[in-house]
Amino acid sequence: MTFYIMNGIVMGRKAIRDKVVFMFSIGQLAMMGIISHIVFIYITWRLVQVINFDPLIRKGRGKEAKILLLLITIVIGSGVSRFFLEFLQWSQDLIYLF
Template sequence: MVQIGQQALLHIIVHLIFLVIVWWAMQAFNFDAWIRKGKVVQARVLYILFVISIASLVSDFFLKYLQFSTNLSQLFG
Protein backbone atom coordinates (compact mmCIF):
# COMPACT_ATOMS: atom_id res chain seq x y z
CA MET A 1 0.00 0.00 0.00
CA VAL A 2 2.86 2.35 0.73
CA GLN A 3 4.25 1.87 -2.78
CA ILE A 4 0.89 2.80 -4.33
CA GLY A 5 0.81 5.98 -2.23
CA GLN A 6 4.36 6.83 -3.26
CA GLN A 7 3.48 6.29 -6.91
CA ALA A 8 0.43 8.53 -6.60
CA LEU A 9 2.50 11.27 -4.97
CA LEU A 10 5.13 10.98 -7.72
CA HIS A 11 2.45 11.28 -10.41
CA ILE A 12 0.93 14.36 -8.79
CA ILE A 13 4.30 16.06 -8.40
CA VAL A 14 5.36 15.27 -11.98
CA HIS A 15 2.07 16.55 -13.39
CA LEU A 16 2.36 19.79 -11.41
CA ILE A 17 6.00 20.30 -12.43
CA PHE A 18 5.20 19.89 -16.10
CA LEU A 19 2.14 22.11 -15.73
CA VAL A 20 4.37 24.90 -14.46
CA ILE A 21 6.98 24.28 -17.16
CA VAL A 22 4.42 24.33 -19.97
CA TRP A 23 2.74 27.45 -18.53
CA TRP A 24 6.14 29.15 -18.47
CA ALA A 25 6.99 28.01 -22.00
CA MET A 26 3.62 29.03 -23.46
CA GLN A 27 4.17 32.61 -22.32
CA ALA A 28 6.74 32.96 -25.11
CA PHE A 29 3.88 33.07 -27.62
CA ASN A 30 1.91 36.22 -28.38
CA PHE A 31 -1.72 35.13 -28.49
CA ASP A 32 -3.07 38.68 -28.37
CA ALA A 33 -3.04 38.95 -32.15
CA TRP A 34 -5.44 36.00 -32.45
CA ILE A 35 -7.99 37.14 -29.86
CA ARG A 36 -11.19 38.75 -31.09
CA LYS A 37 -12.38 41.86 -29.34
CA GLY A 38 -14.64 41.06 -26.42
CA LYS A 39 -13.56 37.40 -26.27
CA VAL A 40 -10.90 37.69 -23.58
CA VAL A 41 -12.53 35.23 -21.17
CA GLN A 42 -12.87 32.56 -23.84
CA ALA A 43 -9.24 33.13 -24.88
CA ARG A 44 -8.04 32.69 -21.30
CA VAL A 45 -10.02 29.48 -20.89
CA LEU A 46 -8.63 28.17 -24.18
CA TYR A 47 -5.09 29.10 -23.07
CA ILE A 48 -5.55 27.20 -19.80
CA LEU A 49 -6.93 24.17 -21.66
CA PHE A 50 -3.96 24.21 -24.05
CA VAL A 51 -1.55 24.31 -21.12
CA ILE A 52 -3.30 21.46 -19.32
CA SER A 53 -3.47 19.26 -22.42
CA ILE A 54 0.17 19.78 -23.40
CA ALA A 55 1.35 19.30 -19.81
CA SER A 56 -0.70 16.11 -19.55
CA LEU A 57 0.82 14.69 -22.73
CA VAL A 58 4.37 15.52 -21.68
CA SER A 59 4.02 14.26 -18.12
CA ASP A 60 2.37 11.03 -19.29
CA PHE A 61 5.26 10.50 -21.69
CA PHE A 62 7.77 11.11 -18.89
CA LEU A 63 5.99 8.78 -16.45
CA LYS A 64 5.66 5.99 -19.04
CA TYR A 65 9.31 6.35 -19.97
CA LEU A 66 10.24 6.13 -16.28
CA GLN A 67 8.07 3.04 -15.85
CA PHE A 68 9.47 1.32 -18.93
CA SER A 69 13.05 2.06 -17.93
CA THR A 70 12.52 0.63 -14.44
CA ASN A 71 10.85 -2.47 -15.94
CA LEU A 72 13.93 -3.16 -18.06
CA SER A 73 15.64 -4.60 -15.00
CA GLN A 74 13.16 -7.50 -15.11
CA LEU A 75 14.37 -8.39 -18.59
CA PHE A 76 17.87 -9.19 -17.34
CA GLY A 77 17.07 -10.20 -13.75
Protein backbone atom coordinates in the same frame (compact mmCIF):
# COMPACT_ATOMS: atom_id res chain seq x y z
CA MET B 1 2.62 -18.49 14.36
CA THR B 2 0.32 -15.50 14.64
CA PHE B 3 -2.39 -14.77 12.11
CA TYR B 4 -4.20 -11.50 11.54
CA ILE B 5 -7.44 -10.66 9.81
CA MET B 6 -7.13 -7.83 7.31
CA ASN B 7 -10.17 -6.89 5.21
CA GLY B 8 -11.82 -10.18 6.10
CA ILE B 9 -8.80 -12.22 4.95
CA VAL B 10 -6.63 -14.23 7.34
CA MET B 11 -2.97 -13.35 6.78
CA GLY B 12 0.37 -14.03 8.37
CA ARG B 13 2.71 -11.30 9.54
CA LYS B 14 4.89 -11.48 6.39
CA ALA B 15 1.87 -11.22 4.09
CA ILE B 16 0.66 -8.13 5.91
CA ARG B 17 4.12 -6.56 5.77
CA ASP B 18 4.35 -7.27 2.04
CA LYS B 19 0.91 -5.77 1.47
CA VAL B 20 1.80 -2.64 3.46
CA VAL B 21 5.05 -2.23 1.51
CA PHE B 22 3.14 -2.69 -1.76
CA MET B 23 0.52 -0.11 -0.74
CA PHE B 24 3.28 2.33 0.31
CA SER B 25 4.88 1.86 -3.12
CA ILE B 26 1.57 2.64 -4.83
CA GLY B 27 1.25 5.73 -2.63
CA GLN B 28 4.71 6.91 -3.65
CA LEU B 29 3.86 6.47 -7.33
CA ALA B 30 0.63 8.42 -6.86
CA MET B 31 2.43 11.27 -5.12
CA MET B 32 5.14 11.35 -7.78
CA GLY B 33 2.45 11.45 -10.48
CA ILE B 34 0.63 14.37 -8.85
CA ILE B 35 3.84 16.35 -8.38
CA SER B 36 4.99 15.57 -11.93
CA HIS B 37 1.70 16.73 -13.45
CA ILE B 38 1.71 19.96 -11.45
CA VAL B 39 5.34 20.74 -12.33
CA PHE B 40 4.91 20.08 -16.06
CA ILE B 41 1.63 22.01 -16.22
CA TYR B 42 3.37 24.95 -14.52
CA ILE B 43 6.33 24.80 -16.92
CA THR B 44 3.96 24.63 -19.89
CA TRP B 45 1.94 27.59 -18.56
CA ARG B 46 5.12 29.64 -18.26
CA LEU B 47 6.08 28.75 -21.84
CA VAL B 48 2.61 29.55 -23.20
CA GLN B 49 2.77 32.99 -21.58
CA VAL B 50 5.77 33.85 -23.77
CA ILE B 51 3.86 33.23 -27.02
CA ASN B 52 1.96 36.23 -28.40
CA PHE B 53 -1.60 35.10 -29.14
CA ASP B 54 -3.03 38.62 -29.42
CA PRO B 55 -3.39 38.57 -33.23
CA LEU B 56 -5.45 35.38 -32.96
CA ILE B 57 -7.87 36.67 -30.30
CA ARG B 58 -11.01 38.57 -31.30
CA LYS B 59 -11.77 41.77 -29.44
CA GLY B 60 -13.94 41.16 -26.40
CA ARG B 61 -12.99 37.47 -26.20
CA GLY B 62 -10.04 37.78 -23.83
CA LYS B 63 -11.60 35.76 -21.04
CA GLU B 64 -12.46 32.86 -23.36
CA ALA B 65 -8.95 32.98 -24.81
CA LYS B 66 -7.39 32.70 -21.34
CA ILE B 67 -9.60 29.69 -20.54
CA LEU B 68 -8.63 28.09 -23.86
CA LEU B 69 -4.94 28.67 -23.12
CA LEU B 70 -5.40 27.14 -19.66
CA LEU B 71 -7.02 24.03 -21.14
CA ILE B 72 -4.32 23.73 -23.82
CA THR B 73 -1.69 24.10 -21.09
CA ILE B 74 -3.28 21.31 -19.03
CA VAL B 75 -3.44 18.99 -22.05
CA ILE B 76 0.18 19.58 -23.08
CA GLY B 77 1.55 19.52 -19.52
CA SER B 78 -0.32 16.32 -18.65
CA GLY B 79 0.85 14.66 -21.84
CA VAL B 80 4.47 15.51 -21.18
CA SER B 81 4.14 14.38 -17.57
CA ARG B 82 2.54 11.08 -18.62
CA PHE B 83 5.37 10.49 -21.10
CA PHE B 84 7.93 11.23 -18.36
CA LEU B 85 6.24 8.88 -15.87
CA GLU B 86 5.81 6.08 -18.42
CA PHE B 87 9.42 6.40 -19.53
CA LEU B 88 10.50 6.19 -15.88
CA GLN B 89 8.34 3.08 -15.35
CA TRP B 90 9.65 1.43 -18.52
CA SER B 91 13.24 2.04 -17.45
CA GLN B 92 12.49 0.42 -14.08
CA ASP B 93 10.84 -2.55 -15.81
CA LEU B 94 13.96 -3.28 -17.90
CA ILE B 95 15.35 -5.42 -15.07
CA TYR B 96 12.70 -8.04 -15.90
CA LEU B 97 14.05 -8.42 -19.42
CA PHE B 98 16.98 -10.58 -18.36
